[in-house]
Amino acid sequence: xxxxxxxxxxxxxxxxxxxxxxxxxxxxxxxxxxxxxxxxxxxxxxxxxxxxxxxxxxxxxxxxxxxxxxxxxxxxxxxxxxxxxxxxxxxxxxxxxxxxxxxxxxxxxx
Amino acid sequence: xxxxxxxxxxxxxxxxxxxxxxxxxxxxxxxxxxxxxxxxxxxxxxxxxxxxxxxxxxxxxxxxxxxxxxxxxxxxxxxxxxxxxxxxxxxxxxxxxxxxxxxxxxxxxxxxxxxx
Numbered sequence: 001x002x003x004x005x006x007x008x009x010x011x012x013x014x015x016x017x018x019x020x021x022x023x024x025x026x027x028x029x030x031x032x033x034x035x036x037x038x039x040x041x042x043x044x045x046x047x048x049x050x051x052x053x054x055x056x057x058x059x060x061x062x063x064x065x066x067x068x069x070x071x072x073x074x075x076x077x078x079x080x081x082x083x084x085x086x087x088x089x090x091x092x093x094x095x096x097x098x099x100x101x102x103x104x105x106x107x108x109x110x
Numbered sequence: 111x112x113x114x115x116x117x118x119x120x121x122x123x124x125x126x127x128x129x130x131x132x133x134x135x136x137x138x139x140x141x142x143x144x145x146x147x148x149x150x151x152x153x154x155x156x157x158x159x160x161x162x163x164x165x166x167x168x169x170x171x172x173x174x175x176x177x178x179x180x181x182x183x184x185x186x187x188x189x190x191x192x193x194x195x196x197x198x199x200x201x202x203x204x205x206x207x208x209x210x211x212x213x214x215x216x217x218x219x220x221x222x223x224x225x226x
Binding site for chain 2: 099
């Protein structure tokens with residue numbers, strides 16, 4: 001049970017911001033939200049994670065709603081190399097399992 | 111290298127044969143995961159090792175699948191009597207674990223299994 005819901009696919013124009021939504025309405029107070037991406041034929045790559053505050057790193061920003069039931073991953077200036085499947089994951093507290101859903105397939109269009 | 115290493119990168123086998131897939135995690139990482147990804151699908155959790163604790167085998171799809179981790183390092187995923195539906199990319203990941211919430215997973219490039 002992935003515990004998250006994401007749109008199956010999205011398009012974004014090159015150079016524009018890509019905003020990828022994720023619903024996690026059953027998230028528990030001590031569960032983090034993680035984002036990974038998988039470029040074709042490669043292993044998934046960590047992007048960012050957060051608990052309740054917004055987070056930013058060199059790759060992306062993560063915006064988590066106040067009730068923590070949803071979040072948005074923002075790629076501020078999408079490039080063609082950002083074309084990938086993006087996974088939103090809620091980390092289960094008991095144990096360290098990461099359950100990946102089917103993710104959002106983002107296509108950056110020239 | 112410093113990353114997660116998996117072998118073989120590609121394996122073609124006949125239905126009914128046994129296969130072994132190997133994962134060499136990042137040195138010092140106590141947590142190790144196996145996932146399976148069928149063509150066009152998301153990642154399916156298989157098994158998780160954390161230090162000397164009993165592994166979490168809740169994702170193994172059948173008793174034909176087993177995994178072990180020797181000496182807290184290298185792991186082997188074994189599939190007995192392979193079936194065509196076992197064809198997939200098998201991904202291994204490791205992390206520092208230790209029950210922290212900030213453990214980032216580092217993935218290998220996967221082993222692509224094709225069962226004829």
